[in-house]
Amino acid sequence: MNFPVYFYLGSLRIHPHVLFESIAYTVALRLVLRNARKDIISPPQRTSIIVGGMLGAIVGAKVLVLLQHINLLEQNTQLFLLLLLQGKTVVGAILGAVIGVEITKKIIGITRSTGDVFVYPLIIGTAIGRIGCFLTGLSDRTYGIATTLPWGVDFGDGIRRHPTQLYEIIFLIILLIFIHFRSR
Structure with a gap:
């Protein structure tokens, strides 16, 4: 895989960080607005x-x-x-x-x-945004340290690194599940 991983819409080339950040903000805002309808604050x-x-x-x-x-x-x-x-x-x-x-x-x-309205949107938005960080590669500067583990990722400089962005996404999914079942 070559980084950054660009996406194409016709002849338009979209940078992964811009794409996933935009999706993250859109999804998170939509979830906040949905949650706010059920809120006791005016x-x-x-x-x-x-x-x-x-x-x-x-x-x-x-x-x-x-x-x-x-x-x-x-x-x-x-x-x-x-x-x-x-x-x-x-x-x-x-x-x-x-x-x-x-x-x-x-x-x-x-x-x-007032934070309950924001909990799920923040977790989901962050996870979506981190996909863009991963697909951006080295220029995002959020990669992990060098590793010899089989899931290490070469972001383009010949060094296999911990995919910290993916670790964070996994953590956020576990956190989301934990909060969901804890709040029931």
Whole structure:
């Protein structure tokens, strides 16, 4: 397999990270909206919380990736600016979303828990997005360390590595099943 694994829609070549990130956001948002209909928080309040979380996720995804690579600012300003435009991290997005939600809740005066609406969408969206990370290969910079295990993946540099993206997907599926049966 050659990485990145591009997808084609006619003559249009779609990068796997863009494709799966778009699918992840779409599916997660659709699930949040479905769950929000059953929620006890009023629709305007829920909308504010969703927007706060989305804005926090966007900012957090960028801020954390920039902090991870702050050394590039001194070394290569163009590469740093490229990271600013293209770089993002799911951990930063999650942290940013939590902060965005909590700030929004404080502003609109909500004190009760609001996270139940987001649990399944977050897990499913993350798992879908990680497929894109895996199919992107080395340029995503989320691959694991070198391994001699038979399921190691050569992302294009001749080194077999742990497919950490797939490990995370497996973990998320197990977590989803655990939460589902635990909440019954």
